[in-house]
Amino acid sequence: MVMITYKDENYACDKDETVLACLLRHKVFVPNACQSGVCQSCMMKAVQGTPPKVSQTGLKDTLVVQNHFLACICKPEEDLEVSLYDASKDxxxxxxxxxxxxxxxxxxxxxxxxxxxxxxxxxxxxxxxxxxxxxxxxxxxxxxxxxxxxxxxxxxxxxxxxxxxxxxxxxxxxxxxxxxxGDCFYTNREQGQPLLMIGVGTGLAPLHGVMRDALAKGHTGSISVYHGSLATAGLYYIDELRHLADEHPSVSYTPCVLHGDAPEGGQQGDIQQIVKTYFPSLEGYRVYVCGDPQMVDAIKKQCFMSGASMANIYSDPFDFS
Ligand SMILES: Cc1cc2nc3c(=O)[nH]c(=O)nc-3n(C[C@H](O)[C@H](O)[C@H](O)COP(=O)(O)OP(=O)(O)OC[C@H]3O[C@@H](n4cnc5c(N)ncnc54)[C@H](O)[C@@H]3O)c2cc1C
Ligand code: FES
Structure with a gap:
């Protein structure tokens, strides 16, 4: 069993327990949100000892060299003395x-x-x-x-x-x-590559930025945007996206609803099935998937099975604790 020292108090960390889980179990408050290594709100610093490499995933190299780590994904392999990251300046x-x-x-x-x-x-x-x-x-x-x-x-x-x-x-x-x-954004490494963007609910938010960024940076390949919701009432930015598609021949927009009639120019059914039907082969595609974590996970797997390489799949699962 390893010990976590925080503010001169020692806390026993169970096998396979994260630093965050250990401190919260001992009623020590540490800021946190996603609890899955995404939001970085639980960042801490190892004052003594070395945090496992995996707990530094996604941190800037300047933070890594100072022994910062994400407490929610840090399962310590040795005793650690830790301090809270001084986030006040950020x-x-x-x-x-x-x-x-x-x-x-x-x-x-x-x-x-x-x-x-x-x-x-x-x-x-x-x-x-x-x-x-x-x-x-x-x-x-x-x-x-x-x-x-x-x-x-x-x-x-x-x-x-x-x-x-x-x-x-x-x-x-x-x-x-x-x-x-976050790393779900557009880079202009292959401007002719077809882009498939799938957003569920407010998963449209990052995609609305990414697609406009791609256009602003001169992307020439097709951009297919699928926005999914349970029903038509859950869709939004319909006019804005139709307008964007009218203005840019490379852009297509397909609203999808699980229940009720298909919206004009859209589809009715499970968005995962709809994507599977219309994109049986995603070889050479770059895919962006954002929103509900379970849906994102399922669609990512399906896109991979349909031929998209993992390096070409960008995602933002809206994880919650
Ligand atoms: C990287 C990232 C980006 C995100 N971007 C967005 C965004 O653009 N728009 C947006 O609306 N949200 C986004 N989220 C989700 C957001 O951070 C919160 O998790 C969400 O707003 C719920 O917070 P809350 O404090 O209102 O609910 P909480 O108080 O955290 O939760 C209340 C209850 O609802 C449950 N719950 C929480 N979220 C959900 C959910 N989505 N589905 C079902 N049950 C849930 C909880 O488990 C809890 O029981 C994002 C999350 C991440 C990690
Ligand atoms: S990264 Fe740890 S709580 Fe979000």
Whole structure:
């Protein structure tokens, strides 16, 4: 059994237990959100001992050399003395410019950060909830060239942060934000490559940024956008996406609903089946999949089985704890 030392107290870490799980079990609070190594809100530093390499996945090399690690994916192999990462310098205030409904359960937030955020379209930021401690990640639908950050936020029943953003936060309020992170974005390495983008629910948010970024960077290959929802009422940006497809012959947009009639120009059925039917071979494609984690996982596997190489599959699963 290994020991975790934090603020001069020792905590026994069970076999296969993560540092985060161990500290939370001992009622020691550590900021966290996704609990799956994505959002980086649980970052800590090993003051003594070496964290396993895998717990540093996705961290900047400058953080790795300083022994930082993600507590939620760190199963220590030796005793570690740890400290909290001083995230205070990374957080900043952002003013709410707009909070409006995109459909009955999704809002669009537009924010003006106090300082310019360096990001690539498709990355995500972290936001603190009303208690100043709870942290959640939200994908950026905006482009860095736009003078606001745009987020699409779905109401989760009894959700701490999504309810706060839907019901409490208004224009002129300030939010604490940090970012950006994530690797689900466009790079112009092969501009003629066909792109397939599949977003479920607010999984459209990062894709709205990625597709416009690809066009702005002169992508010449086709861009096929599939947006899935349970019913038509769950879709949004229908007119915007149709307009984008009208303006750019390389872009096609297919709204998909599981229940009810197919929307105009769209499909009815399981989005995974629809993609399988229309893209039996994805050899040479670059695929982006975002939204519900189970759906993202299933679609990724299917795209791989249909011939897309793993190096050409980018995903943003909206993991929750
Ligand atoms: C990288 C990343 C990007 C994300 N981007 C977006 C985005 O652009 N838009 C967006 O709306 N969300 C996004 N999310 C999800 C978001 O971070 C929160 O998880 C979500 O808003 C719920 O937080 P909450 O505090 O409202 O609910 P919580 O208080 O965390 O949860 C309340 C209850 O609902 C359950 N729950 C939480 N989320 C879900 C869910 N999706 N489905 C079913 N049950 C759930 C919880 O297990 C809990 O029981 C993203 C997540 C990640 C990791
Ligand atoms: S990376 Fe650890 S909680 Fe998100």
């Amino acid at each position: 957080w900043m205030l952002a003013e709410v410019l707009e909070n409006s409904l995109l459909n009955e359960s999704v809002i669009r937030l537009r924010l003006k950060p106090r300082h310019k955020i360096d990001y690539v379209a498709g990355q995500f930021i972290n936001i603190k909830g009303q208690d100043g401690q709870t942290i959640r990640s939200y994908s950026l639908a905006s482009l860095p060239t736009e003078d606001y950050l745009e987020l699409h936020i779905k109401r989760v029943p009894d959700g701490l942060v999504s309810s706060y953003l839907h019901d409490v936060v208004g224009v002129g309020d300030s939010l604490s934000i940090m970012g950006a992170s």
